[in-house]
Amino acid sequence: MFDNTDRTELSAMGEFGLINHLAQHFSPSNPNTVMGIGDDCAVIDKGDHFALVTTEILQEGINFDLSFHPLKHLGYKAISMVISDIYAMNGLAEQVLVGIGLSNRFSLEAVEELYAGMQLACEHFGVDLVGGDTSTSRGGLLISLTAVGRVDKQKICYRKGAKESDLLVVTGDLGGAYMGLQILEREKKVFLEVPTMQPDIAQYDYIVGRQLRADARKDIIDQFNIMGIIPTSMIDVSDGVASELFHLAKASGVGFHVYEEKLPIDTQTVDTALAFDLNPSIVALNGGEDFELLFTLSQKDYESIKNMPDFTVIGHVTEQSGKNLLISKSGNQFDIKAQGWPDSQKD
Template sequence: MSEKRTEISEIGEFGLIDRLHQKIKIQHESSLKGIGDDAAVIDAGDHVKVVTTDLLLEGVHFDLSYAPLPHVGFKAVAVNVSDVAAMNAIAKQITVSIAITNRFSVEAVEALYAGINAACEHFGVDLVGGDTTSSRSGLVISVTAIGEAQKEQLSYRSGAKENDIICVTGDLGGAFVGLQVLEREKQVFLANPNMQPELEKYQIVTARQLRPDARMDIVHELREIGVVPTSMMDISDGLASELFHICKASGVGVTIYEDKLPIDKQTFDTAVELNMDPITCVLNGGEDYELIFTISQEDYKKLEKHPDIHFIGYVNKEADGKHLVTKSGTAVALKAQGWKHF
């Protein structure tokens, strides 16, 4: 270790990543896109491959006291498929590596893989490789997903242009609210193990947290309709945080409208019950794994009647900033809190 010691918390996760990536050199022409988007892009002759990877640790990314193992397996695949979708590519293959302690039985590992296999079937991906090893403390899962696209079909973070329309799929904030419910019930259970968790009325939000879908369906639909988003990301860290990434990569600003933000009734009601502002949950709650993308004005007609795509605002000049227009018509500066793992 060197003499100087800088804590990671001083520069943050994104600061650390920036610092590490300054020293990386790309030498192969086939490495079309390196670090800096939802997935890397590799030339494959008549098409391109996209590659993305996520590392998930027990106690950091999932809590086995309330997350059933099949759900953990499903989610580990879904979050990677979601990153492939975020490039407007079709996920085809995954590798799955796991590290387990001797607390896990063969049956427990099979339960985990039941979820992994269910996700493979649901998303149409093949499990083609991986690694199995032992851990001294808890379950570790590493998934790499590989997808395909034509080069001109890819959507990067960097392509948003002034006057583009900002779209989001599904509804937002549910996964975050679901996490709060699960954490609350866990505390109740720890305080009194005879108490049964009350989860029936929170099924939608807890499912959003425990077993999220990835919007591969939207990628297929966009191809059928003939729309290539000018930019796209998946919403893993929170809507505001992802908008900041698109603005930075594209050199643009954005204006979004509070009354256009999609929120499910159960998410709204549960947020209120938990004394949280529903709009804050929508803007900054992570792990919804919906897609945020921008389209050119001329593509609007093709999507306007889609039941699961919502038009939440538009792209403006970088100098005009990033704003949220509240229901009362006031424009306030958008803030990205995102999820901090450090």
């Protein structure tokens, strides 16, 4: 029962604390609910397979800034974000539903531009947009998305399942989306101060693209199926590697050693981070919105991935539950701290 009588500020709990507090009041009662709150998707037993269901909310001023985020790119990114959770369970997305809250500052043409981006994403990922809802909003554009997918029962991946000595692997590169955001916010500030100044983002094309138009890693799931690989645990990198490690460690009852020298960081990300007086490794661990896949893998599968350019082994699993350490290039050890309230546009 919800019987608190005192006022508790949400900031005192943090994002993860709030989720855990609410989740303890709900437990599945239907026999076909395999997994409720606590993973990237809810898992429902459909007999010959598992159905996967997940949801995302994007709010203007918190998750995106329309002063520099084109609506078409935003529509594409929104679909990519929600189906990324399906891929994190080793499944394939099939349907999405989209609810939007709109103010009267939006024209029909603007809404069409948003949905044109969604249509492109649906076509690219083979997903059907099958419904949704619309409402008036007084606080800017609001987008609520639900994705439905499926996975073979023997192939499903949860956050739990990582075992001592498993390899820790990440796809793609890290930190680019965060540094792209820094560039866009810098150029916005310059424009507001000097409206005649044109944005200077051509040399940052890769990282700006990582921020504006995310791509969920369906291709990785396709590669897993071709190679016959099933990760022992998996999560998508939406809030940053540090936060995702926290989830994997908690669910699996393990710890991780991450090696700084192994973190895959694009040269454009490195150069931009240094120009902003930021440590590229910290950016890679805490940046968020890369939508890569972070997973653990049995050592016996290493030979299958060692020459694959999209896979980087960045560490391994330890038996020290909840103890996540970064091993620096100089050999020093540092605790990896999970970040809460990871929304990219928050103050």
